[in-house]
Amino acid sequence: GAGVSQSPSNKVTEKGKDVELRCDPISGHTALYWYRQRLGQGLEFLIYFQGNSAPDKSGLPSDRFSAERTGESVSTLTIQRTQQEDSAVYLCASSSGPAPGDLYFGPGTRLLVL
Amino acid sequence: GENVEQHPSTLSVQEGDSAVIKCTYSDSASNYFPWYKQELGKGPQLIIDIRSNVGEKKDQRIAVTLNKTAKHFSLHITETQPEDSAVYFCAASISHTGNQFYFGTGTSLTVIP
Numbered sequence: 011g012a013g014v015s016q017s018p019s020n021k022v023t024e025k026g027k028d029v030e031l032r033c034d035p036i037s038g039h040t041a042l043y044w045y046r047q048r049l050g051q052g053l054e055f056l057i058y059f060q061g062n063s064a065p066d067k068s069g070l071p072s073d074r075f076s077a078e079r080t081g082e083s084v085s086t087l088t089i090q091r092t093q094q095e096d097s098a099v100y101l102c103a104s105s106s107g108p109a110p111g112d113l114y115f116g117p118g119t120r121l122l123v124l
Numbered sequence: 125g126e127n128v129e130q131h132p133s134t135l136s137v138q139e140g141d142s143a144v145i146k147c148t149y150s151d152s153a154s155n156y157f158p159w160y161k162q163e164l165g166k167g168p169q170l171i172i173d174i175r176s177n178v179g180e181k182k183d184q185r186i187a188v189t190l191n192k193t194a195k196h197f198s199l200h201i202t203e204t205q206p207e208d209s210a211v212y213f214c215a216a217s218i219s220h221t222g223n224q225f226y227f228g229t230g231t232s233l234t235v236i237p
Contacts (some may be wrong), residue, residue, distance in 0.1 A: 014167070043225070052130075052213065052229040053168070066224065070233065101167055113225060115167030 012036070013024045014116035016102050021032055023092055031087040031119045035104030044087050045101045053101065059085065083093065094121045128216050130228025137204050138236050143211075145231045147214035148196040154216040155191060159196050162211045171212075172199070185188040204235045 015034045025031050035042050044056040055069035059079040070076070074092075079085040090097055099118040106112075137143045149157075155176040174181045174188045174197065181188050185204075190197040201208055205223035214228040228231040 013200075045227075053227040055224060055226070058224055100145050112170050112173070113160075113168075115160075115169065117165075 014102055015105055016100075016115050016116040016119050018119060019117065020120045021121075022124065024124055025094060026091055028088065028090045029092055030120065031089075031100050033085045033086070033087070033102030033104075033116060035083070035102070036114055038082075039104035039106055039114070040082050041105045042079055042085050043105075045105045046071075046084070047099045047101055047118070049098070056087070056100075067119075070089070084103065089121075092121075094123050097121055097123045126154060126216055126218060127228040128214060128226045128228045130214050130231060131230060133229065134232045135165075136178060136233075136234045136236060139204060139206060141204055143201045143204050143208070143233055143235075144214055145199045146215070146232070147216075147228050148194075149216040149226070150195065151216070151218060152195065153191070153218045154226075156217040157188070158215050158217070159188060159199050160213045160215065160227075162213065166211075168213055192193070202232075204233075206235050206237050209233055211236045 017032045040061045042059040046055040047053050057077045058066040074090045077087045099120050101115055101118045103115045104112040130147045136142045158173035159171050161171045162168040170185050170209050172186050172188050174190050179190055185202045187200040211232050215225045218227045
C-alpha cells in the first residue's frame with residue numbers, strides 16, 4: 011500500500027517568505043509527527059497529532075512555525091517569515107498510535123532558505 | 125524530559141565484520157526502543173525494535189540488546205554488507221507522554237568492500 015508522502019520534495023525560498031509543507035499519512039494512522047533534520051544532525055521533534063486530541067506543540071522552535079491536521083488525514087506545516095536557519099529536511103511520520111508503535115517516515119521536504 | 129545519547133557518530137568496518145552502535149537514555153519510564161536506518165535522500169525506516177519487557181531481539185543479521193538497569197541499548201549488525209552503509213538512529217519512547225519519540229544524533233556506518 012501507499013506509504014507516507016510529502017510535498018514538495020524540494021523547496022527553495024527567499025528569506026522572509028512563507029512556506030507550506032504537506033504530509034499525507036498512511037490511511038488509518040491516527041498519529042502524525044513532524045520532525046526537522048538539519049544537515050548531518052539528528053531528528054528534532056516539532057509537533058505531534060493524535061486523533062482529535064489537542065496537538066503536542068512543545069517542539070515548535072518559534073511562533074513562526076505552525077501546523078494543522080484535518081481529522082486523521084493531511085497535515086500542513088507552515089513556516090512564516092523564513093530564516094536561513096530554517097533550512098533543513100522536514101520529515102513527517104505517521105503511526106497507528108497512540109501506544110508506542112512503528113513510525114513510518116515520508117521522504118522529507120528539503121527546504122533551502124536563501 | 126528524555127535524553128538519548130548515541131555513539132559513535134561515525135563507524136567504518138570491513139565487509140563481513142560486525143558493527144555495534146550504542147545508545148543511552150535518561151528516563152527510566154521509556155518502554156519502547158526502535159532503531160531506524162536512513163539511506164541518502166530518504167526518510168528513516170524502522171529496522172528493529174525492542175520493548176522494555178525483553179532483553180534481546182534478533183532478526184537475521186541484526187540484533188538489539190536492552191539493559192534497563194543501566195539504561196542503555198545497542199544495535200548489533202553481523203556479517204556486514206556494503207548495503208548496510210547508512211545512518212542509523214536509535215530512539216526511545218515514553219508511551220504515557222503521548223507517544224513522543226526521542227532520537228539519538230545518528231551513526232554514519234560505512235561498510236568497506
